[in-house]
Amino acid sequence: MYRYDEFDAKMVRERAQQFRYQVERRIKGELTEDEFKPLRLKNGLYLQLHSYMLRVAVPYGTLSARQMRQLARIARDYSRGYGHFTTRTNMQYHWPKLSEVPDILELLADVEMHCIQTSGNCVRNVTADHFAGAVAGELEDPRPICEIIRQWSSFHPEFNYLPRKFKIAVSATKEDRAAVKYHDIGMEVIRNEAGETGYRVFVGGGMGRTPYVALEIGKFVGKEDILAYLEAILRVYNEYGRRDNIHKARVKILAHQLGADEFRRQVEVEFAEIKRHGTLHLPPEELKRIEAYFAPPAFEDLPETAPEFEAAVKADAGFAAWTKSNLTPHKAKGYAIATISLKTIGQTPGDASAEQMDGLAQIMEDFGFAEIRVSHEQNLVFPHVRKKDLPAVYARLQALDLGAANAGLITDIICCPGLDYCDLANARSIPVAMKLQERFADLERQHELGEIKIKMSGCINACGHHHAGHIGILGVDKKGVEFYQIQLGGSGAEDASVGEIMGPGFGKDEIVDAVERVVETYVSLRAPGERLLETYRRVGMTPFKNAAYQEQMYAAY
Amino acid sequence: MLTANRLLDGEVVYWQGGDWQPDFAAAEIFDEAEAAKAALDAAQAFVRDNKVVGTYLFEVRKEANHVAPVKEREIIRSLGPSVRRDMGKQALMPTPPAAAKPVHETSPPPPYPSPYPEEPDVSI
Numbered sequence: 001m002y003r004y005d006e007f008d009a010k011m012v013r014e015r016a017q018q019f020r021y022q023v024e025r026r027i028k029g030e031l032t033e034d035e036f037k038p039l040r041l042k043n044g045l046y047l048q049l050h051s052y053m054l055r056v057a058v059p060y061g062t063l064s065a066r067q068m069r070q071l072a073r074i075a076r077d078y079s080r081g082y083g084h085f086t087t088r089t090n091m092q093y094h095w096p097k098l099s100e101v102p103d104i105l106e107l108l109a110d111v112e113m114h115c116i117q118t119s120g121n122c123v124r125n126v127t128a129d130h131f132a133g134a135v136a137g138e139l140e141d142p143r144p145i146c147e148i149i150r151q152w153s154s155f156h157p158e159f160n161y162l163p164r165k166f167k168i169a170v171s172a173t174k175e176d177r178a179a180v181k182y183h184d185i186g187m188e189v190i191r192n193e194a195g196e197t198g199y200r201v202f203v204g205g206g207m208g209r210t211p212y213v214a215l216e217i218g219k220f221v222g223k224e225d226i227l228a229y230l231e232a233i234l235r236v237y238n239e240y241g242r243r244d245n246i247h248k249a250r251v252k253i254l255a256h257q258l259g260a261d262e263f264r265r266q267v268e269v270e271f272a273e274i275k276r277h278g279t280l281h282l283p284p285e286e287l288k289r290i291e292a293y294f295a296p297p298a299f300e301d302l303p304e305t306a307p308e309f310e311a312a313v314k315a316d317a318g319f320a321a322w323t324k325s326n327l328t329p330h331k332a333k334g335y336a337i338a339t340i341s342l343k344t345i346g347q348t349p350g351d352a353s354a355e356q357m358d359g360l361a362q363i364m365e366d367f368g369f370a371e372i373r374v375s376h377e378q379n380l381v382f383p384h385v386r387k388k389d390l391p392a393v394y395a396r397l398q399a400l401d402l403g404a405a406n407a408g409l410i411t412d413i414i415c416c417p418g419l420d421y422c423d424l425a426n427a428r429s430i431p432v433a434m435k436l437q438e439r440f441a442d443l444e445r446q447h448e449l450g451e452i453k454i455k456m457s458g459c460i461n462a463c464g465h466h467h468a469g470h471i472g473i474l475g476v477d478k479k480g481v482e483f484y485q486i487q488l489g490g491s492g493a494e495d496a497s498v499g500e501i502m503g504p505g506f507g508k509d510e511i512v513d514a515v516e517r518v519v520e521t522y523v524s525l526r527a528p529g530e531r532l533l534e535t536y537r538r539v540g541m542t543p544f545k546n547a548a549y550q551e552q553m554y555a556a557y
Numbered sequence: 558m559l560t561a562n563r564l565l566d567g568e569v570v571y572w573q574g575g576d577w578q579p580d581f582a583a584a585e586i587f588d589e590a591e592a593a594k595a596a597l598d599a600a601q602a603f604v605r606d607n608k609v610v611g612t613y614l615f616e617v618r619k620e621a622n623h624v625a626p627v628k629e630r631e632i633i634r635s636l637g638p639s640v641r642r643d644m645g646k647q648a649l650m651p652t653p654p655a656a657a658k659p660v661h662e663t664s665p666p667p668p669y670p671s672p673y674p675e676e677p678d679v680s681i
Contacts, residue, residue, distance in 0.1 A: 420638035420640050425630075
């Protein structure tokens, strides 16, 4: 894992100290709310419905056991015993007191963490494939470049007042688990014909009220040039991105208005200018230095499988189901990647209690796991588990109520906090997600339905990625009453697409039945081996729409 | 009614008799727009004094035995998250729904019937 150098440590400490003074001045009345609000937002502190909310950055979703313990401690001591993992792989605390936030920032600094640039119109937390460094077929670990981008973009004076927020994600496999085409900048590690690794750079993806799949701008950017290229993109955006209308301020609007060719041309002009000055060159030795921090653990030479593992699969149907959905093949023989579902039926998607976080840290210590990952799908991941340890790890997860065998299945729902917590939301999302999970709780049925990604947001800002859901659900407010729109056919993966809106929304007591009718329609129409997404792409909206609105149509007669 | 969040901890507070307090049931109801506007103006002194932030008026509905906010958002603010009945103001009510939680002996009765079912309604 990356360890802070003296500059990182100093920056984070100083920032915590500065915020302590700012809070003191606010409480004394030396700063008004108008003056203070931008300062608190720069430190990830929002004021929501019931209390303040503090958003902690988890860079590229990687945490150590020590950090996980500290997150547990903060949850216990400052936020009523729980926290929420977000689609930006961050941790949100929903109950901190303003006066105690400086203490929380100090505790985070103790474990090399912070809340810097988790809000505001700047470059936000950089995310990566949550299986980075572990999954087979990866060209290289995408996290070293994420760390370099983090260092380059932290407090970057030119990009501290962008027209709007800016999100970057990096992936290094053909399969896209980081939703790169839904980011302001998405980067895919690729190899060119000469055998060199570099980056394919996408710009202008995004969700919100104007969803777009990103445009390919850089077809192949060499490693040493990548920071210069990113800087060129941000310069074009900083200069021409709209500041007059918040709804048109993201780079997606500019990029799609100009089109890929013109946007690329402008980036190339800036890029040539930066190159001419020669100031933003990423030296290979610096890249190597950072890469060394992310070196994988020394994998033991193990047989492909382990007798303990095979015996447990035979003896325990629960474990067998879990291995089917929650394990991913590892690049090293005898290892597996284990996804820890934060979607246990009856729990808020993405929430973890202090006890669960402590328990996970204990598992990491007991089994020698250096890292745990946070995925943008609001799950956690143990990236390197010996197969022979899996039965014991699973038993420990079960004891923590974290053994749900539903990763990638219909109950593995992405869900924003919605109107239960969020000041921006129009409708609740968590109760709907929970009802859907309950409806589809039968594990055999879930496995039989295969990969179905439901993603749900409580407002148009789309924190729950509803545009990218195979089934997307958007909560809307109609005169103070909650309604829920269905979208079909979205994907945040390598086959990215924006979901199509089905039609008018369903009431909160209708939405679960409507989704079930959509799913049953899929079952009746699917070709062998076809996922819901593929069936939808083959047959279109009509049969799903007819089924979903069935009852309303009868009611109308 | 008139509401705001307390600066120090973000707690939802309601206007009553020229001051702020956290209890929805005790909040002052304004039948006339003028009185509401006057209260909103008076409340700005507390904003200037750094006690509360984000003051605004919202609509309530008078039922036979109780008063309830019109909008879902204000219902949730007055109770706490509907998915965590052990959190927020609802946790301090004498008959906490679902999981039993510490009850403050001095806490007021529920301001109005909870719009949420007793058990998480998962059986549609």
